[in-house]
Amino acid sequence: MTVVLAVLCANGIVVASDSQITDPGRGLSYPAQKLHALGEHAAWGGSGSRAVLYDIEQIFNDEADAVVEAKNLGHALQSRVLPVLKHHYENFISEVPGQEAAGTPATYVLAAGYSGDEPFIIDLDPNGLIGHHEETGFQAIGSGAPMAQQAHALLAHFQMAERDVDYGVVAALRVLDALDASSPSVGGPMDICRITPEGATHLSPDEVEDVRRQVQRWVELEHRALDELFG
DSSP: OOEEEEEEOOOOOEEOOOOOOOOOOOOOEEEOOOEEEEETTTEEEESSOOHHHHHHHHHHHHHHHHTTOOHHHHHHHHHHHHHHHHHHHHHOOOOOOOSOOOOOOOOOEEEEEEETTTTEEEEEOOTTOOOOOTTTTEEETTTHHHHHHHHHTTTTGGGGSSOHHHHHHHHHHHHHHHHHHHHHTOOOOEEEEETTEEEEOOHHHHHHHHHHHHHHHHHHHHHHHHHTTTO
16 A cells, blocks of 8 residues: 655645555565655655656656746646556556456556745646645545545644644654554655755655654643543
């Protein structure tokens, strides 16, 4: 299971993901990088076929500035992702002798950051359709996306869109850790990218642990508030 999510805050965007890859065909799970830089002011992540995502990563590495600076960012992403999807669809072998079932997970892409001073959260589905999520301020892709959406709804009263981006970093990790605890196919280490108009910062493992301590403090404060509710 994969989950990649983006959260819009008052002065920035947080993009975060787990790092566990599940290969049901071979019964394997292993860690892999799912979150990548998209130039200096954005990040992207993907779910689905690793071969497709590898090809997309090479293109984004070479053309990040052209994508982020494009007048129509959604079309710029689409024009680069769609040929890769078509190539893999056209060359996919659906029936393999001696194998009962063949299949490759559908590929989704989520990109978020800043184009100039304007924030964007854009996803592309396996059909190549574009989704804009700046207004809702949240989007998640991957098989863990429904649970991430539910977790975000449960935290909606904290109004992350009106808070500093550092609150969004803590909220993103809290959602990922909740999915890690509830689903055996979501696992760490967790990757987090903090993005403002000044630039994108990918947190180190030690920095993620510092954020996790803030998550624990948040939980403790909630416990205290609940203990005092009927006081």
